[in-house]
Amino acid sequence: MLPTEVPQSHPGSSALLLLQLLLPPTSAFFPNIWSLLAAPGSITHQDLTEEAALNVTLQLFLEQPPPGRPPLRLEDFLGRTLLADDLFAAYFGPGSSRRFRAALGEVSRANAAQDFLPTSRNDPDLHFDAERLSQGRTHLVGALRETVVAARALDHTLARQRLGAALHALQDFYSHSNWVELGEQQPHPHLLWPRQELQNLAQVADPTCSDCKELSCPGNWLGFTLLTSGYFGTHPPKPPGKCSHGGHFDRSSSQPPRGGINKDSTSPGFSPHHMLHLQAAKLALLASIQAFGLLRSRLGDRDFSRLLDITPASSLSFVLDTTGSMGEEINAAKIQARHIVEQRRGSPMEPVHYVLVPFHDPGFGPVFTTSDPDSFWQQLNEIHALGGGDEPEMCLSALQLALLHTPPLSDIFVFTDASPKDAFLTNQVESLTQERRCRVTFLVTEDTSRVQGRARREILSPLRFEPYKAVALASGGEVIFTKDQHIRDVAAIVGESMAALVTLPLDPPVVVPRKPLVFTVDGLLQKITVRIHGDISSFWIKNPAGVSQGQEEGMGPLGHTRRFGQFWMVTMDDPPQTGTWEIQVTAEDTPGVRVQAQTSLDFLFHFGIPVEDGPHPGLYPLTQPVAGLQTQLLVEVTGLGSRANPGDPQPHFSHVILRGVPEGAELGQVPLESVGPPERGLLAASLPPTLLSTPRPFSLELIGQDAAGRRLHRAAPQPSTVVPVLLELSGPSGFLAPGSKVPLSLRIASFSGPQDLDLRTSVNPSFSLTSNLSRAHLELNESAWGRLWLEVPDSAAPDSVVMVTVTAAGREANPVPPTYAFLRLLVLAPAPQDQHATPTGSSDPILTTATPAFSPFTLVTQGRAGAGLVGSPWWGTVGGVLLLLGLASW
Numbered sequence: 011m012l013p014t015e016v017p018q019s020h021p022g023s024s025a026l027l028l029l030q031l032l033l034p035p036t037s038a039f040f041p042n043i044w045s046l047l048a049a050p051g052s053i054t055h056q057d058l059t060e061e062a063a064l065n066v067t068l069q070l071f072l073e074q075p076p077p078g079r080p081p082l083r084l085e086d087f088l089g090r091t092l093l094a095d096d097l098f099a100a101y102f103g104p105g106s107s108r109r110f111r112a113a114l115g116e117v118s119r120a121n122a123a124q125d126f127l128p129t130s131r132n133d134p135d136l137h138f139d140a141e142r143l144s145q146g147r148t149h150l151v152g153a154l155r156e157t158v159v160a161a162r163a164l165d166h167t168l169a170r171q172r173l174g175a176a177l178h179a180l181q182d183f184y185s186h187s188n189w190v191e192l193g194e195q196q197p198h199p200h201l202l203w204p205r206q207e208l209q210n211l212a213q214v215a216d217p218t219c220s221d222c223k224e225l226s227c228p229g230n231w232l233g234f235t236l237l238t239s240g241y242f243g244t245h246p247p248k249p250p251g252k253c254s255h256g257g258h259f260d261r262s263s264s265q266p267p268r269g270g271i272n273k274d275s276t277s278p279g280f281s282p283h284h285m286l287h288l289q290a291a292k293l294a295l296l297a298s299i300q301a302f303g304l305l306r307s308r309l310g311d312r313d314f315s316r317l318l319d320i321t322p323a324s325s326l327s328f329v330l331d332t333t334g335s336m337g338e339e340i341n342a343a344k345i346q347a348r349h350i351v352e353q354r355r356g357s358p359m360e361p362v363h364y365v366l367v368p369f370h371d372p373g374f375g376p377v378f379t380t381s382d383p384d385s386f387w388q389q390l391n392e393i394h395a396l397g398g399g400d401e402p403e404m405c406l407s408a409l410q411l412a413l414l415h416t417p418p419l420s421d422i423f424v425f426t427d428a429s430p431k432d433a434f435l436t437n438q439v440e441s442l443t444q445e446r447r448c449r450v451t452f453l454v455t456e457d458t459s460r461v462q463g464r465a466r467r468e469i470l471s472p473l474r475f476e477p478y479k480a481v482a483l484a485s486g487g488e489v490i491f492t493k494d495q496h497i498r499d500v501a502a503i504v505g506e507s508m509a510a511l512v513t514l515p516l517d518p519p520v521v522v523p524r525k526p527l528v529f530t531v532d533g534l535l536q537k538i539t540v541r542i543h544g545d546i547s548s549f550w551i552k553n554p555a556g557v558s559q560g561q562e563e564g565m566g567p568l569g570h571t572r573r574f575g576q577f578w579m580v581t582m583d584d585p586p587q588t589g590t591w592e593i594q595v596t597a598e599d600t601p602g603v604r605v606q607a608q609t610s611l612d613f614l615f616h617f618g619i620p621v622e623d624g625p626h627p628g629l630y631p632l633t634q635p636v637a638g639l640q641t642q643l644l645v646e647v648t649g650l651g652s653r654a655n656p657g658d659p660q661p662h663f664s665h666v667i668l669r670g671v672p673e674g675a676e677l678g679q680v681p682l683e684s685v686g687p688p689e690r691g692l693l694a695a696s697l698p699p700t701l702l703s704t705p706r707p708f709s710l711e712l713i714g715q716d717a718a719g720r721r722l723h724r725a726a727p728q729p730s731t732v733v734p735v736l737l738e739l740s741g742p743s744g745f746l747a748p749g750s751k752v753p754l755s756l757r758i759a760s761f762s763g764p765q766d767l768d769l770r771t772s773v774n775p776s777f778s779l780t781s782n783l784s785r786a787h788l789e790l791n792e793s794a795w796g797r798l799w800l801e802v803p804d805s806a807a808p809d810s811v812v813m814v815t816v817t818a819a820g821r822e823a824n825p826v827p828p829t830y831a832f833l834r835l836l837v838l839a840p841a842p843q844d845q846h847a848t849p850t851g852s853s854d855p856i857l858t859t860a861t862p863a864f865s866p867f868t869l870v871t872q873g874r875a876g877a878g879l880v881g882s883p884w885w886g887t888v889g890g891v892l893l894l895l896g897l898a899s900w
Contacts, residue, residue, distance in 0.1 A: 052275040053291035054628075056118040058181050059174070062298035063114055064092050067320055070311060071101045077356060079103070093689060095650050098322070102358045105610030105649045106322035112419055112447075112614050113170060113319035115646070119616070120174025121181075125626040128755050129740040132243065136175070136743055138183040139255060140241045140248075144208055149743060150179045151204045154301065156745050156836050158308050161317045164363060164379050165811045166417055167446075168834045169317055173305070175743070180301055181294040185273045186255065187239040188218075190289045191231050197297035202304060212236040217251030222269030227256070227282035230269045240271045256282035274626070316362050316381065319417070325363035326350060326386070326504075327416045327448075329408050330393060331426035332368045337395040338494040339425040339455055342501040347390055350505050351383040365416050366390055369408035371401075371431060377411050402431035406439050406477065409450065413439070414774065414813055418447045421487075423504050425497075427455045429474035436477040438817065441731070441830040443485035445633050449728060450487040452478045455497050483672055484707065486513070486728030488602055490543050496574040503579075506539065511606040514538075515711050515725035516593075519674035521601055526552075526592040530723045532716060534649075535607040538582040540593065544601030546576060554589030588720065610649035611661065613712050613724055617697075618642050635702050636736045638762030638790075645682065645712065647691030660688060661722055663714030666695055671707040671729045703762065705734040705827050731827075735760050735767065735788070739816050739831035741800075745838035746812060749804040754833065756781070756796040758818055760788040765826065769796070770817040777801055777812065786818070800835075808839040 068087065075081035082100055090096075094114070098107035124130045124137070134140035135149050153176035160169035180201070184190060189198060200206035212218055218238045222230040231253070240255035241248035241262045248254060254263040256270015257280040263270045270282040273290040281287060306314040315321060328343055330336070354360040364386035366378040378389050405426055412422055430436075443450055454475065478489045492500045514535075516527045531538065531554075542549055551568060552558040559566035559580070563573050569582040586607075595601050618629035620642055635641040643666065650660050668677040678701045682693040710726040738757040746752055758767065765788045773779045783796025800814065814833040820826035 050276070052277070052287060053294075055121045055178055055181055058291065058295050058298050059118050059121055059177050060114055061092070061295060062177075062302050063117070063318060064094060064097065065299055066302040066306060067110075067318070068092065068097060070306070070315070070320065071097065074311065076101045076358070091687065091689060093650075095648060095691075099610075102322050105608075105612065106358070108612055108614065108648045109319040109322060109324075109419055111646055111648055113166070113317075115614065115616065116167065116170040116418070117174045117177070117318075119631040120171040121178045122174075122628055123631060124175055124178040125628065126621060126630040127740045128738070128757065130175070130743055131626075132245065133743060134242065134246070136179055137242075138179060138186045138239050140246050141212060141214075141239055141252070143183075143187065143211055143237060143239060146179060146183065147201055147208060148204070150176055150183075151202065152744050153179065154202070154304070156838060157305060157317075159745075159809050159838055160811070160836055161305075161309055161313055163809050163811060163836075164316075164381065164415070165834070165836075166317055166319070166363075168811055168836055171834065172836070173317070177298055177301060180297050183239075184290040184294040184297065185287075186271075187237060188231060188253075188271060189237065190273065190286050190293065191271070191283070192235065192237070194293070197293050197300060201297070202300060208237065210236050212238040214249055219251070219253035219267045219269065219271065221267040222282065224269070225278035225282065226284065227269035227271070228285055230267065230282070231271060280627075312381075319362075321358060321362055323354070323359045323362050325365065325417050325420040326361040327363075327365035327412055327420055327422040328390070329367045329369065329405070329412050329422060329424040329426075331370065331403055331405065331428060332393055332395060333370045333403065333428070334395050335427055336425070338497050339427065339453070340393060340395055342453075342498040343423075343425050343504075344390055345498060346501045346504040347387060351387055353505075355383065363417050363420075365412055365422075366393075367408045367412045367415075368393055369404045371403045374404040374408040375411055377415050379415050401428040402433075402474065403428040404432050405430040406432045406435040406481070409481070410435060410439050410442060411774075413442045413446050413448060414811075416446065416448055420446075420448050421504075422448055422450045424450060424452045424478075425455075425501075426452070430477050433477045436480050437828050438815070438830060439481050440484035441828075442832065443481060444728060444731060445830070445832055447728065448485060450481055450485040451503070452482060452487070452489040453497065453501060454478065454489060454491050455494055456491055484729060484731070486726075488541075488604060490577060490602070492543075492577055493575055496577065499572075499574040500577050503541070506606075511539075512609055512612055513725060513727060514605040514607060515709075515723060516603065516605065517674070519669070519709075520672060521595050521597065521603060523596075526594045527603060529591050529593075529605050530721055531586050531588050531591055531607075532720060532722050533588050534609050534611045534716070534722075535586060536584050536609070538586050538605065538607040540580040540582070541578070541604045541606070542580075542593075542595060542601060543577040545598040546578070546601055547596040547598065549578070549593065549595040551580060552592045552594075553587045554591065555587060611722070611724065612648050613691075613726075614646040614648065615710060615726060616644055617730075618644065634731050634733050635697060636761060637702060637705050637732050637734050638699050638760075639702075639736065640699055641697045641702060643680070643695040643697050643710075644685075645693040645695070647693065647712075650689060650691045659717040661714055661716045663693060663712055663722070665713050667711040667713060668697075668701065669709045669711065671709050674709075677701060677708055699761070702732045705732050707731045733829040734762065734820070734826040735765055735818055735829050737816060737818050737829045737831040739814065739833045741814070741833050741835050745836045746800070746802045746806070747840060748802055748806045748808065748837065750802050752800045752802065752835075754798040754800060754814065756783060756798060756816060756831075757793055758786055758788065758796075759791075759793040761791060764789050766821045767818045767826075768821055770819070771798060772815045772817075773800065774813045774815075775810075777803065777806070779814065802837060806837045808837055810837045811835070812837060 071082050094107040094111050130136050134142045135145040138146040153172045156172040157169045160172060200208060216236060218232055219230050220232060240253045242255035243261050248262040248265060254260055254270040255272045256263045272281050273283045273286045275281045276284050276287050278284050330340060330343060364380050366389055367375055380386050409424060416422055482489045514529045516529050540551060548561055550558045550560045553568060557567050559568040563571050569580055571580045617632040617635050621628055621630050629642055663682055665679050665681045667679050670677055680695040680697060682695050685692040685694045707729040709729045712724045714722040716722055736759040740755045742752050767786045769784055771779050771781050778801035781796055781798045786794040812835045816831045817828050819828040
């Protein structure tokens with residue numbers, strides 16, 4: 011049991027303040043919000059994860075007043091639902107929560123995936139099943155340690171994946187064990203501490219449950235004081251007298267003693283102890299807040315904020331050609347980097363992550379990553395244009411390396427004057443940009459008259475830059491051609507692209523002779539810029555009132571125009587007139603046109619497959635939709651809390667439009683349905699297989715109306731791609747140890763017809779990787795399974811990240827686009843036992859109620875994960891203040 015009094019000392023910076031969550035019954039230890047279709051009123055892993063993260067984030071904001079803004083007041087959050095949009099708007103300003111919500115989505119999806127991935131879904135150690143409680147605690151603590159190591163290595167994607175796995179196991183403990191049945195009112199005091207042994211564990215000969223032939227089994231637990239958990243399925247087999255997990259899909263629950271003890275949901279068909287679901291959810295929420303608090307203590311506030319992207323700022327990522335002809339381009343990159351660092355230092359928009367990858371011929375790299383702007387500037391300042399080098403260069407290899415180390419939702423800028431020597435990587439890099447959701451912009455200073463400093467082996471094809479255009483198109487970026495004398499001015503788009511801009515959809519999306527491009531401006535847009543580049547003869551821009559402005563430089567009736575060679579930038583006056591605008595461009599070739607604006611209202615999206623025929627119904631997350639497979643689209647609208655008047659009605663979004671890329675032809679419209687409370691901005695759409703029947707790229711556009719009924723139109727920042735097959739790659743539940751050989755699991759499935767495929771594997775760095783599956787012939791709705799073995803050499807650097815890539819490509823007789831699967835793994839040396847010692851003067855975390863030793867706050871917010879806790883007498887015992895001390899033991 012946990013102590014009932016707080017020691018007579020004052021909380022330090024590590025103290026964690028818990029908000030008492032009082033929620034109306036809404037949303038499960040089931041994976042995610044989609045699970046509510048099977049068990050309405052349940053609490054999901056997604057709910058628990060998001061509520062815990064929001065509570066710790068609010069505590070961080072209360073302790074650290076925002077620079078240049080008034081401090082947050084606790085009373086402003088009392089008695090209302092705690093939402094990321096409201097919290098971030100109060101701290102950073104409107105429209106600043108998108109990155110945080112995306113990071114939290116990564117954690118939540120990694121959490122949910124534990125119930126779906128073949129390497130984790132049936133492993134009792136990862137779910138505290140089958141009385142594997144000590145083993146489960148070992149995996150839990152290991153996953154948290156890996157989270158810390160990956161975060162310190164600046165691989166926040168991997169850190170969030172390991173954090174999701176850790177939280178899933180932690181939350182499952184309270185649903186799958188009998189901790190709640192034992193009458194415990196606080197989280198287990200030793201679960202997060204590896205030095206403390208779990209006590210009073212049931213042994214194999216101890217009977218734990220009686221027979222229950224009903225769906226609901228409130229009296230089947232035998233009432234002893236030993237800690238146990240239910241058995242699921244047949245591996246391992248259930249010993250006589252032991253409890254089952256229970257539910258329709260648990261084969262062990264049909265063997266005496268029948269029934270089960272899981273508290274995953276409110277449905278007796280899934281959860282025999284459904285009546286204890288809310289108590290289990292309450293403890294799982296408290297334990298999740300504990301885990302976040304531990305990570306904050308171990309990482310410090312700065313690194314913890316990076317882990318969850320508690321910032322509106324983006325990263326700064328440069329890929330630089332360093333051959334002898336690149337002097338001007340390198341200087342331009344230095345100038346922009348210095349400008350960004352100096353202008354944003356100490357502000358919320360200061361970049362949180364810096365990446366630099368040089369390349370030439372035949373080499374590329376090494377990658378340099380840091381969170382320190384001075385270190386980045388020093389490294390960049392040491393780069394100079396040296397050597398001749400033949401065109402082409404290893405540009406895509408360098409870009410691939412940058413993508414592996416750049417956080418999601420980032421911009422990557424490539425400076426070069428050469429075409430790619432490694433064009434064979436085009437498809438893989440395209441897929442990786444979409445998996446990472448990074449936008450790539452190429453600044454190419456191709457000058458056919460310039461030969462000094464760069465030798466050419468052969469006459470170069472005019473199509474040699476097509477791989478750059480393909481990658482830019484797939485990532486939502488651009489290829490901008492300019493000349494040496496203009497590169498410094500054109501490179502200014504680096505800073506502007508990092509200003510959290512949205513790209514406005516154009517109709518048509520590309521220039522068509524004698525047809526204007528049309529875009530819509532709503533009242534939430536400001537600081538609109540139009541960029542036009544190419545062999546331009548003339549252009550004009552017209553607002554809804556019919557006022558137009560041409561290409562002449564300087565101030566015009568609509569804004570200010572600047573020209574640098576064949577690159578124009580028009581900055582519109584604020585506030586822009588709402589309504590339909592037009593752009594007419596006359597050019598010799600196909601010019602590039604992009605309209606961007608600042609706005610508080612944007613959206614995130616991801617895909618998933620509904621899983622309804624298993625013990626944990628929910629939405630299995632996908633990176634991209636699969637041809638022929640029923641797919642769900644989930645949309646998160648961000649910035650709903652940024653309205654000028656909080657009392658105004660919220661915008662309403664009715665449907666999404668899918669368009670082919672690049673031609674822009676409409677593929678279909680799909681209605682959206684609200685999921686959960688409207689203020690969360692969660693929307694869902696069912697994408698029929700007929701709409702996604704052909705492997706191809708497509709774009710998403712979100713359509714709705716504001717409170718006054720005016721049209722709202724937002725576009726996803728980059729296209730998505732329908733892939734021809736489902737390709738799943740999963741690895742071990744823990745880390746990679748130097749000198750080990752690790753099995754990986756591969757599954758490939760077709761839902762759109764017969765497929766003849768070749769399978770290729772690669773790993774970065776170049777470890778030994780073998781596979782027993784190199785070819786696959788699949789009929790409709792058929793799957794093939796394979797096994798890979800990754801050998802980690804003794805010389806592998808501890809705390810380093812390994813990326814495994816599997817490619818499934820059609821054979822020559824079956825030319826389908828390739829499908830890629832990426833898996834990130836962490837090399838980690840085993841921790842010495844003495845590193846797990848608990849801190850001096852504290853044997854475990856102290857989790858308790860407020861006492862007169864502290865000023866007792868009453869912190870009340872409303873959210874989904876506390877559903878049904880209002881009026882529960884035991885909830886009041888938690889009090890207003892939760893103090894978590896002694897956080898440095900693992």
